[in-house]
Amino acid sequence: MKRLSHIAPLLLMLVVIAGCTRKADDDISFLKTATAPTDEAVNFKITNDNSGLVTITPHSAGASAYDIYFGDATTEPAHIMPGQSATHIYKEGVYPVKVVATGISGLQTDTTKQLSLLFRAPEAVTINATTEQHVITVSATAQYATGGFKVYFGEDADEVPVTIAAGASAMHTYATAGAYTVKVEALSGGAATTTATQAITIYDPLALPMTFELPTVNYAWGDFGGSATSVIPNPARTGINTSATVGKIVKNAPETWAGNYIVLSAPLDFTVNKKFKVKVYAYRVGMRVLLQLERSGDNTFQENLEAVTTVANTWEELTFDFSGKITDNSKQLQNVLFFLDNGTQGDGTNNYTLLFDDIVLTN
Template identity: 25%
Template sequence: MKKILNILLIILILGSCTEDERDLSFVDSIVAPTNVAATYDITQDNTGSVTITPTADGASNFKVYYGDSTAEPSELAVGESVVHVYAEGTYDLKIEAFSLNGKMTESTQQLVVSFKAPENLVATVENDQAVSRQVNVTTTADFATMFEFYSGESGVSQPVASANIGETISYQYTMAGDYDIRVVAKGAAIATTEYTATFTVTEILQPVSSAPIPPTRNDSDVISIYGSAYTNVADTDTFPDWGQGGQGSSWTEFDLNGDKMLQYINLSYQGIQFGSPQDVSGMEYIHLDVWTADVDQLETSLINVAGTVTTEAPVTNDLTKDQWTSIDIPISDYTDQGLTVTEILQLKFVGTPWAAGTVFIDNIYFWKSPSNSSSLGVQDFEGTAPVFTSFGGAGVEVIANPDMSGVNTTENVAKLTKGNGSEVWAGGFFEIDSPLDFANYSKIRVKTWSPKQGVVVKLKLENADASITHEVDLNTTVANQWEELVYDFSGAPTADYVRIVIFFDFGNNGDGSEYYYDEIELVNDIGGPQPLVFQDFEGTPPVFTVFGNIAGIDVIANPDATGANTTGNVARLTKTNGSEVWAGGFFETGSPLDFNTYSKISVRTWSPKQGVVVKVKLENADASITHEVDLNTTTTNQWEELVYDFSGAPTTDYVRVVIFFDFGNNGDDSVYYFDEYTLTN
């Protein structure tokens, strides 16, 4: 009966549908609750009044058997408590925890109700071996039910935590140091018993676990500098010790149980010199994993050597202390600063605060998306937001990206809040206008952000009436940063899938955590290089040079984020009244365009006129070699994609991209927009 009632509850939550109208097969896959227990709060007034709160992972409701002469148990929902009055004595409470589908796990634990003051109190306080400044407190005592822990910190409300006798309190201090701690054991008596001591809270100043294991990548998609996952550039010097200006910091190679990593001590600035210059213009990101106890930010610079000229550009990332921070910096963050990245010879690291902390660095490599992958965007939340339907106590909305870093620097993302006490299956879905193209693609890639590592992110697809569904589970591998999860739907039944459902931390009740997701794409391994965007105007805008008496080119917010272009920023060209027939403008790329891999350039354009010539011209550095291609607009007042074939262009290093709108006609104050320059085939 309990399972039937719970399923009926799901049906009501999901829109008062009948079971035939919605697939509930996932309910049967829910596992039985785990970690079943109860916490006690006993009054110190000789009354024997005890507040009992059952807890468990994956439970929807409980039964509490008191262990005395009370015949009937109390039935409680998640988060509820019950007050029961006991006579003096020792009792075995039984807690039954039920999952949504009626699966049950039970646990029995002891409750001591004594009107005598606790005796023989033994408190064990230890520094945690894995978490910096965390202490773990356990107690034993006769005639005691629970204990409280007073941390001894000034300005902190005391006690900081309480637990049952025999359980452990884990508490993290803000700062290391000596503290006068107090442990108070309580039973049902008015009198209590205390333990006091001065305890030294310590910091962990080096990692106790290895950095995340990098994904398996093709050799052609990686240039590795340091680490054990890939083949590193030969003869690389990880401590060139440039020694300029009182550098001050030092270096060693730290060995964590056989796993070696770089350790830069009192980091002011230090660097790495490659065995040979590396052309990273075909890469998309530089990755590194960083652990620190005391550095707030790490500045990472790429240094390019071209002949006798050395140039560099920095990018700064925040670090999360006492855990690994995985950093993926887009190469465009460097090229947008004007840096050429065809001959990168050195990396430079600068710590904040200066020369006052230590960093451990592992897995340093440049990477790009698999060269044998193709993708098709499904939803990026940059245009009109889809209509979300949420269920089970979750809520979904589109917001500005709260963490524009790593693998996701887009403007908008979807936020899913799994409310405190929400169901283990809480989530949300939206529908798309046309079925997912599983004839040409077999996988779905989603960028996700989770405050927790290792939680289940379930992705489920449904046809229009939910009569055919398929779901795939993946686990997050990092916390507090973006990552890409790729779901394999090659085993999905054939259907027109138009509904995309997502669940975070599936199988556990909500605790108020917020999750984000973005950039849902169909992907496949079908051969050929992936299109490479080399200018999207989302970062630092390039320097434009205009000619022919036009008013200018500037980067603005997308005035028409619809159709073929829903990105945040675009370039605007105003062809001033009376300007020359050849009026236009250009910008320069940080590195030569890769026409060894690609043969075409696609550009998204917006024109107030149909049929006007949009000329794209490429030039080498001194404009001694050029090639141009003309295309005509086919629509008015909407975005379209124009694809220019440069397969016939002479071989050279093209670094200047020129564009002309309405070529051949004098200007009339018309405004044109362009965006998303992409190398393709």
């Protein structure tokens, strides 16, 4: 019984101590003297790439949380804790950004700061234009052109531009061949723009007969192995050829297989006509002229014939009759090539020079 008499006072004391401790922990009387957050400030970090990305960081004394109202069409605020930031995408303009700071007591302080975004003008605008007959495809690149591009094709004075995004392209078909100016306006996403222009020429399809007289046709001959081809004023306007313009081939070293080529706009049609006729002007008798026809992009499909010049310093007509070689259009022959004295190295003199004109496919 003596032990129990000692234990009872001890338990009573522990209960009193525990009760005193809980009362200290639950004491919120200090909230009665708490104040709202003070010294509130808002910092903006604006990304200078026309993306509109802004980082908003609030600061204050005594805040336990912040609500950020972006000042644009976004209605819901961003809720962050002290030391954190909020990001938001804006369009160009001026926005009243409001920050509400809440203290531990629940008291609030708000401040509004004007955010001003002015996008920079696009830089390094480059126009990429490719043409195929009357069709043009245009794309563009630029720095800071986050708003895309407006493309003007230059055919109509009252033209409505086509707007494309970066990486996209726009196509247009011109009604007639001619010279045009393509204009591209790079858009910043705001008011600032930068304009670039490029002159382009639209050509009519390249087909036979080939006369070298049409300004709307691009007689774009290519060369290989040392051959040099050009379109020149006719230096010998006599006999069967008094036209103003002709082609000229000069065979230079080093390759014995040097030649030239041109790609027609469409494969040749041999349904009715199978004979090529070409007017030529050689500076010596006996020059061997090889005419070769190939499929565009695949020269394993080809046919060729050779003819020999019979006069010097005079226009004559050579005939290449493919009647026994070509019976249909299955090979889709589209490229026309010439080889002068194939197998012999040229020296660039008149002995290896040929004028040619009026290439026709006939029956």
